[in-house]
Amino acid sequence: MLSCRQASQLISQSLDRPLTLRERFALKLHLTICKYCKRFGQQIQTLRLAVTKMVSAVENDNTIEMPSEAKKRIALSVER
Amino acid sequence: MANLHDWLSEHGDYLYRFALARLRDPHLAEDVVQETFLAAIKSPDFAGQSAPRTWLTSILKHKIIDVMRKNVREIAASDLMSDEDANMDEFFDEAGHWADKPLAWNMPEGTLEQKQFLGILQTCMDKLPKKLAQLFMMRDIHETNNEEICKELNISTTNAWVMLYRARMGLRKCLEINWLGA
Numbered sequence: 001m002l003s004c005r006q007a008s009q010l011i012s013q014s015l016d017r018p019l020t021l022r023e024r025f026a027l028k029l030h031l032t033i034c035k036y037c038k039r040f041g042q043q044i045q046t047l048r049l050a051v052t053k054m055v056s057a058v059e060n061d062n063t064i065e066m067p068s069e070a071k072k073r074i075a076l077s078v079e080r
Numbered sequence: 081m082a083n084l085h086d087w088l089s090e091h092g093d094y095l096y097r098f099a100l101a102r103l104r105d106p107h108l109a110e111d112v113v114q115e116t117f118l119a120a121i122k123s124p125d126f127a128g129q130s131a132p133r134t135w136l137t138s139i140l141k142h143k144i145i146d147v148m149r150k151n152v153r154e155i156a157a158s159d160l161m162s163d164e165d166a167n168m169d170e171f172f173d174e175a176g177h178w179a180d181k182p183l184a185w186n187m188p189e190g191t192l193e194q195k196q197f198l199g200i201l202q203t204c205m206d207k208l209p210k211k212l213a214q215l216f217m218m219r220d221i222h223e224t225n226n227e228e229i230c231k232e233l234n235i236s237t238t239n240a241w242v243m244l245y246r247a248r249m250g251l252r253k254c255l256e257i258n259w260l261g262a
Contacts, residue, residue, distance in 0.1 A: 003172075003175065005172040005177075008249070012241070012245040012249075013245070015244075016237075017237070036181045037182075039182040039185070046185065051216070053193060055102065058097055058100060059098055064093070064096070064100065065093045066096035066113065067106075070096075070113070070114070071092055074092070074113065074117050075085060075088060
């Protein structure tokens with residue numbers, strides 16, 4: 001039987017690689033009895049979505065501008 | 081012929097935000113935007129660009145990956161990665177049970193778009209070691225598959241899994257503490 005420590009590692013890795021049949025079986029078994037690891041799995045999915053939202057929020061935030069000194073510096077550097 | 085100064089004033093802020101969102105560091109963001117313009121002006125494709133923003137963004141993406149590659153190589157060599165279970169003890173007890181059991185997150189529709197929630201997520205990202213945060217961003221933003229990222233970053237896939245696991249554990253816990261007020 002997997003411990004929560006092992007199960008949570010596999011859950012995380014399942015976002016990064018296909019698990020083996022044996023791993024999937026062991027994980028499934030663990031998840032039927034462990035609501036905490038099940039929550040962990042849902043939460044890291046949510047996290048992934050949240051990070052995407054966070055990135056587009058910054059990208060589309062028109063109030064964020066490049067500092068004017070940096071713009072001047074870039075303008076100068078491309079003239080050289 | 082295209083004018084680089086016009087491009088700077090029209091697209092500079094966008095490119096800066098694009099880089100800032102991913103690198104999470106204003107100085108690094110300025111640097112990669114500068115390198116992007118320098119690369120653009122030297123490029124033989126420069127004159128014929130009809131969609132400068134798209135073109136500049138594609139150059140910028142490569143510059144961002146270059147920065148991440150360098151940084152991630154440094155974490156791989158640092159003590160953050162000294163062994164596979166590195167520093168995970170705070171999350172589990174000796175028997176491998178959760179030290180703090182994950183709580184139920186009740187997220188009403190639209191939570192992920194809320195300024196307050198996104199602000200807390202930003203804060204939690206800032207608490208991660210910066211380079212770890214960058215790897216995490218790279219994995220979760222770019223659609224590239226893992227093997228490709230690892231090849232790009234010159235780290236083993238096993239190292240990447242361990243780093244991503246650490247990043248997710250840290251972020252999850254930080255969100256739970258700061259957002260749910262647990």
